[in-house]
Amino acid sequence: MRFDLLKILLVDDNPHMRVLLTQILRAIDVRHIHEASDGAEALQIMRATNIDIVITDLTMQPLDGIDFVRLLRNSPDSPNQMAPVIMVTGHSTLRRIAECRDAGVNEVLAKPVTARGVLSRIAEVIENPRAFVRTADYFGPDRRRRAEPGYQGPYRRSGDRLAPPGSVTSE
Numbered sequence: 739m740r741f742d743l744l745k746i747l748l749v750d751d752n753p754h755m756r757v758l759l760t761q762i763l764r765a766i767d768v769r770h771i772h773e774a775s776d777g778a779e780a781l782q783i784m785r786a787t788n789i790d791i792v793i794t795d796l797t798m799q800p801l802d803g804i805d806f807v808r809l810l811r812n813s814p815d816s817p818n819q820m821a822p823v824i825m826v827t828g829h830s831t832l833r834r835i836a837e838c839r840d841a842g843v844n845e846v847l848a849k850p851v852t853a854r855g856v857l858s859r860i861a862e863v864i865e866n867p868r869a870f871v872r873t874a875d876y877f878g879p880d881r882r883r884r885a886e887p888g889y890q891g892p893y894r895r896s897g898d899r900l901a902p903p904g905s906v907t908s909e
Contacts, residue, residue: 749794777806796827822863842878
């Protein structure tokens with residue numbers, strides 16, 4: 739990978755975390771690193787610069803990572819609705835990870851961060867990009883990660899297998 743060509747935006751209200759992430763990115767030869775202390779500032783930077791990957795913290799004030807990603811994905815004046823987003827969080831409970839996923843985050847990186855973790859998430863969004871999906875209440879990368887190679891039917895959701903759209907049940 740040509741990390742030297744990437745433009746990465748770091749969004750975190752903690753300057754020490756931004757320094758740590760910057761050092762990790764510089765170690766893998768990322769040269770174009772932009773920094774923002776909250777989601778509102780990040781959106782301004784994205785309007786002025788073509789960003790390839792966003793690495794953002796979950797808990798920030800006044801605009802946290804979830805709200806930032808929702809604005810990025812859904813706002814009519816979003817600078818780049820399809821920018822890959824890696825969410826960094828110390829709150830890696832299943833509920834918080836699902837909240838990140840449902841906001842449109844591509845990858846989640848739990849704290850404490852490591853160089854290997856940062857590199858693996860960047861590689862994942864570059865080498866295995868997921869298609870974007872738009873529904874009535876979601877826009878973002880496809881949230882399904884598991885492939886079911888043995889599945890033969892036309893529907894992928896478990897509820898679809900029980901009652902395909904338009905079918906009539908006897909209940």
